[in-house]
Amino acid sequence: NAGVTQTPKFRVLKTGQSMTLLCAQDMNHEYMYWYRQDPGMGLRLIHYSVGEGTTAKGEVPDGYNVSRLKKQNFLLGLESAAPSQTSVYFCASRFAGGEQYFGPGTRLTVT
Amino acid sequence: GDSVTQMEGPVTLSEEAFLTINCTYTATGYPSLFWYVQYPGEGLQLLLKATKADDKGSNKGFEATYRKETTSFHLEKGSVQVSDSAVYFCALSSTGNTPLVFGKGTRLSVIA
Numbered sequence: 694n695a696g697v698t699q700t701p702k703f704r705v706l707k708t709g710q711s712m713t714l715l716c717a718q719d720m721n722h723e724y725m726y727w728y729r730q731d732p733g734m735g736l737r738l739i740h741y742s743v744g745e746g747t748t749a750k751g752e753v754p755d756g757y758n759v760s761r762l763k764k765q766n767f768l769l770g771l772e773s774a775a776p777s778q779t780s781v782y783f784c785a786s787r788f789a790g791g792e793q794y795f796g797p798g799t800r801l802t803v804t
Numbered sequence: 805g806d807s808v809t810q811m812e813g814p815v816t817l818s819e820e821a822f823l824t825i826n827c828t829y830t831a832t833g834y835p836s837l838f839w840y841v842q843y844p845g846e847g848l849q850l851l852l853k854a855t856k857a858d859d860k861g862s863n864k865g866f867e868a869t870y871r872k873e874t875t876s877f878h879l880e881k882g883s884v885q886v887s888d889s890a891v892y893f894c895a896l897s898s899t900g901n902t903p904l905v906f907g908k909g910t911r912l913s914v915i916a
Contacts, residue, residue: 697847724901724903726903733908735893735906735907735909736893736906736909738903741903783847785848790897790901792838793850793904795840795847795849796847797846797847798846798847
């Protein structure tokens with residue numbers, strides 16, 4: 694099992710550019726999450742999904758969109774990147790009530 | 805809403821010292837409680853968990869006891885090693901379906 698994988702690992706964007714971060718899990722988990730991690734702020738939930746075809750907003754959803762067209766994939770989109778979106782992004786997945794598994798992270802810099 | 809408060813770091817200890825990282829929570833009902841660890845350049849991984857009051861989670865020499873009366877889940881280790889240097893996150897889940905709520909993390913540095 695690969696667990697939770699994230700693509701890409703690193704990315705540099707210019708302000709206004711768009712991109713999509715891909716998260717994939719091979720554990721058949723229903724729930725998937727996108728977090729951002731900033732120094733001194735801990736982890737903040739951006740969006741999450743409780744099943745294929747469903748998404749919900751987390752604590753800091755503005756400027757991001759997500760899609761869950763397949764159970765194993767959860768995509769995070771930035772339509773028009775801003776320097777405030779410079780961060781490390783983590784994806785996670787779990788069964789209901791179970792342990793949450795995290796991916797290795799994507800380090801995004803917006804200049 | 806639910807929240808987790810953990811002691812601010814950084815915490816610097818000498819090898820073989822005793823470690824305590826405090827964590828308190830606010831939640832409705834009876835949440836499950838977790839400690840996650842993040843090593844440099846990696847994602848978070850579960851260290852231990854407890855799902856009901858008075859449960860003790862343990863792993864790799866770390867322990868934490870679910871104290872409902874004090875709404876706490878303090879992380880302890882009797883003798884830390886340099887390899888324990890990492891960021892530690894306390895987290896809770898009020899029900900099986902809700903996203904985990906994380907504390908801000910505590911950075912631990914252990915020096916030889």
